[in-house]
Amino acid sequence: MTRTTYQCPCGAHIEFKQDLEKERGTVTPNWQCKDCGTPVPGMTAEKIRHQHPS
Numbered sequence: 001m002t003r004t005t006y007q008c009p010c011g012a013h014i015e016f017k018q019d020l021e022k023e024r025g026t027v028t029p030n031w032q033c034k035d036c037g038t039p040v041p042g043m044t045a046e047k048i049r050h051q052h053p054s
Contacts, residue, residue, distance in 0.1 A: 003051060004044060004047040008035065008036065010038060012034070020032065020049060
């Protein structure tokens with residue numbers, strides 16, 4: 001299975017859960033880039049959240 005990755009506009013390479021940060025104060029999980037706080041698309045973030053470094 002291929003890994004899901006996301007290139008944030010700030011230049012950060014998001015590949016694992018530790019690269020994401022949950023937006024506070026929301027009922028449903030909204031994920032952001034840990035470096036700059038830019039929102040990460042929901043479906044992409046959910047896939048990344050379940051990946052583990054090999």
